[in-house]
Amino acid sequence: MAIDVLMPALSPTMEEGTLAKWLVAEGDAVKSGQIIAEIETDKATMEFEAVDEGIVGKILVAAGTSGVKVNEPILRLIEAGEDANAAPAPVAEKAVAEKAVAAKAAPAVAASTSAAVAVVSKASPDWPAGTPMKTMTVREALREAMAEEMRANPNVMLMGEEVGEYQGAYKISQGLLDEFGPKRVVDTPITEMGFTGIAVGAAWGGLNPIVEFMTFNFSLQAIDHILNSAAKTNYMSGGQLGCPIVFRGANGAAARVGAQHSQDFAAWYASVPGLKVVMPYSAADAKGLLKQAIRDPNPVVFLENEIMYGQSFEVPDLPDFTIPFSKARIWREGTDATIVSFGIGMRYALEAADLLAKDGISVEVIDLRTLRPLDYDTVLASIQKTNRCVCVEEGFPVASMSDHLASTIMQRAFDYLDAPVITCTGKDVPMPYAANLEKLALVTTAEVVAAVKSVCYR
Amino acid sequence: MAAKSTTPDTGATDGKKSNVSKDELLKYYREMLLIRRFEEKAGQLYGMGLIGGFCHLYIGQEAVVVGLEACTKEGDKRVTSYRDHGHMLACGMEANGVMAELTGREGGYSRGKGGSMHMFSREKHFYGGHGIVGAQVPIGAGLAFADRYKGNDNVTFTYFGDGAANQGQVYEAYNMAELWDLPVIFVIENNGYAMGTSVKRSTKSTSLYGRGLAYGIPGEQVDGMDVLAVKAAGEAAVAHCRAGKGPYILEMMTYRYRGHSMSDPAKYRTREEVEKMKAEKDAIEHVRDLLLGAGLANEDELKAIDKQIKDVVNASAEFAKESPEPSVSELYTDIYA
Ligand SMILES: Cc1ncc(C[n+]2csc(CCOP(=O)(O)OP(=O)(O)O)c2C)c(N)n1
Ligand SMILES: [Mg+2]
Numbered sequence: 069m070a071i072d073v074l075m076p077a078l079s080p081t082m083e084e085g086t087l088a089k090w091l092v093a094e095g096d097a098v099k100s101g102q103i104i105a106e107i108e109t110d111k112a113t114m115e116f117e118a119v120d121e122g123i124v125g126k127i128l129v130a131a132g133t134s135g136v137k138v139n140e141p142i143l144r145l146i147e148a149g150e151d152a153n154a155a156p157a158p159v160a161e162k163a164v165a166e167k168a169v170a171a172k173a174a175p176a177v178a179a180s181t182s183a184a185v186a187v188v189s190k191a192s193p194d195w196p197a198g199t200p201m202k203t204m205t206v207r208e209a210l211r212e213a214m215a216e217e218m219r220a221n222p223n224v225m226l227m228g229e230e231v232g233e234y235q236g237a238y239k240i241s242q243g244l245l246d247e248f249g250p251k252r253v254v255d256t257p258i259t260e261m262g263f264t265g266i267a268v269g270a271a272w273g274g275l276n277p278i279v280e281f282m283t284f285n286f287s288l289q290a291i292d293h294i295l296n297s298a299a300k301t302n303y304m305s306g307g308q309l310g311c312p313i314v315f316r317g318a319n320g321a322a323a324r325v326g327a328q329h330s331q332d333f334a335a336w337y338a339s340v341p342g343l344k345v346v347m348p349y350s351a352a353d354a355k356g357l358l359k360q361a362i363r364d365p366n367p368v369v370f371l372e373n374e375i376m377y378g379q380s381f382e383v384p385d386l387p388d389f390t391i392p393f394s395k396a397r398i399w400r401e402g403t404d405a406t407i408v409s410f411g412i413g414m415r416y417a418l419e420a421a422d423l424l425a426k427d428g429i430s431v432e433v434i435d436l437r438t439l440r441p442l443d444y445d446t447v448l449a450s451i452q453k454t455n456r457c458v459c460v461e462e463g464f465p466v467a468s469m470s471d472h473l474a475s476t477i478m479q480r481a482f483d484y485l486d487a488p489v490i491t492c493t494g495k496d497v498p499m500p501y502a503a504n505l506e507k508l509a510l511v512t513t514a515e516v517v518a519a520v521k522s523v524c525y526r
Numbered sequence: 527m528a529a530k531s532t533t534p535d536t537g538a539t540d541g542k543k544s545n546v547s548k549d550e551l552l553k554y555y556r557e558m559l560l561i562r563r564f565e566e567k568a569g570q571l572y573g574m575g576l577i578g579g580f581c582h583l584y585i586g587q588e589a590v591v592v593g594l595e596a597c598t599k600e601g602d603k604r605v606t607s608y609r610d611h612g613h614m615l616a617c618g619m620e621a622n623g624v625m626a627e628l629t630g631r632e633g634g635y636s637r638g639k640g641g642s643m644h645m646f647s648r649e650k651h652f653y654g655g656h657g658i659v660g661a662q663v664p665i666g667a668g669l670a671f672a673d674r675y676k677g678n679d680n681v682t683f684t685y686f687g688d689g690a691a692n693q694g695q696v697y698e699a700y701n702m703a704e705l706w707d708l709p710v711i712f713v714i715e716n717n718g719y720a721m722g723t724s725v726k727r728s729t730k731s732t733s734l735y736g737r738g739l740a741y742g743i744p745g746e747q748v749d750g751m752d753v754l755a756v757k758a759a760g761e762a763a764v765a766h767c768r769a770g771k772g773p774y775i776l777e778m779m780t781y782r783y784r785g786h787s788m789s790d791p792a793k794y795r796t797r798e799e800v801e802k803m804k805a806e807k808d809a810i811e812h813v814r815d816l817l818l819g820a821g822l823a824n825e826d827e828l829k830a831i832d833k834q835i836k837d838v839v840n841a842s843a844e845f846a847k848e849s850p851e852p853s854v855s856e857l858y859t860d861i862y863a
Contacts, residue, residue: 078789258659504852
């Protein structure tokens, strides 16, 4: 019976891909485990192995075709003597699979949209009016930031797992080994505590290390050095031993990777005096703030997000631009309520603001960008105007950034509030793997919309 | 105490010489094939979007866990990394429950909450399924600590990769395991690579089996593609542990045929290298050759087994698709015991 081989999903986030090359031709016999094609995903070119055995009856999608959707039939396997045009075995699996793919794509925020996000607010204060802009992904912005700073300062170097020859587990360091060589782009063994301690020592010894954690989940192996060695020593040494180092990598929930690999450490690190903590949303902020972080004489924890890496934004096309710490950005001005967020939380915030605008509620959206030191003034000024506030983040609710903001607003702007501050966060549970539960565990746009309506008594 | 290397490339055992019975060989054949077919199916379901996130396949390494499970008795424990499907099948966990966990459904071993990397079975003494590289190593020593405390003769099999072998906590665990004579076998599954980093690029001390010597732990390098060699080494290590002599290290020389996880393009090794391993060292082909070569089984018998295994795996895939998603109320259960 003929079997249709379907376009495979080859990464947690892949929805379509390019059929780069066929390694079999019509008439060839195929064995289970044989590599039959090369398929390009957003991140890499992957080899695709056959599971079923048979003869290649018909190639349904020609080599070089791009935009082939996951689960589209790409090749028909037949048995000897069978007609290649015979209808394939009814694949009951296919309907189920399509449902599953739809379910996977359903948490709209988790699926990467490649369309550029338009800047709704008026001219940015971060660069001069009339600055030419270019579109780039957060991934490219981070790479450019590191490359520019490495060109400018020979003491800047990058260290971490798979940053060099593999070109980065998430391809943030792609090309850096070629340009800067193995002395400055250092592949480490899987020994986070050791290489983090080594990097702290190297910083005291006169270098400006960038430490990449493959994801921040693994920074827990090294958190002692981040807190006890890097953050506290300037103070303990009476100001003698500042530690110019950047700890960066993917933070927060990715897609379907379970409890040990999905956690937002924003509030954890932001609670530590001696650290600076940055969590950008847009590509421009990722670039400008990472350059700033590399130049800063203090340890900076720089929290990225895997789901944001492929997202495109407008970035100023300037030879050298930085964004100062402790300056929030107002993405959208409004009069009825303020949403304060940061990092990927901005997606929910901006989506909610769009939806609320249709209901006639004008929302001001503030992106904190830097979590320590935090730009309280921008937040408080906005609340003096709108008198209502909702805080949004993906992390756990207890002892969250949102709790800290709510408490600060209560202490410093109580008389301006017309409603209690509401916090919208991830749920108080370890991240479940099941698709339906994962969706519920994350903060949702609907929850943000409901919270804003509630503070507006609507 | 000693560290020895049984030169993996020449150590392939001969079925007749080792007096291994037909039943035993057929059991290994069946168990290894189950893992392989199961993993191929999992790869296929991943491609269809039914499995999400990270999914690390065990294809190529089957002989390690099947050979060592043949040395266990009731009460023995095992703990491993995220590359755990093979370990679960080999210790007797049901294919249905494993596959349904991969699809994140109610019928899975963690009722859909753990996923590919996080499954557990108290009944089968399988303690996970751990996503943090190296973290299972002291945990394994801790399971052995409890057995020693209780005074039984159970042994814990603690599996970890060549990459994990560089983590500091491994050596903290080695030191205490030997200091307190813990009945734990540290099984290093050396498949040559930690993601894209070959062993040679991560250490100059590449004889991983010898790294316990400084603490007083004997170690041995074993051809992990040869289930009989694995079994023989496992028996000796188990005897050492059960006799109260403390921990033992087995470095299993093995190979993973697929990428690190589903999204690894595997550009760090050549296609020829992979094909050569498949052609010359495949663990399942080895047992197949022993069976056919010694006239212990014929093609038809093996075909019948292949068919049985395919049926089990297909049934598990059906089960994993049909099983419903966990109920929404499950979000807030199981946070505390
Ligand atoms: C502490 C920690 N650091 C990094 C990772 C990311 N990571 C997952 S698996 C892996 C490679 C491990 O290789 P190895 O120990 O050889 O096991 P194998 O995958 O080959 O079975 C890495 C770096 C992790 N999960 N945990
Ligand atoms: Mg390995």
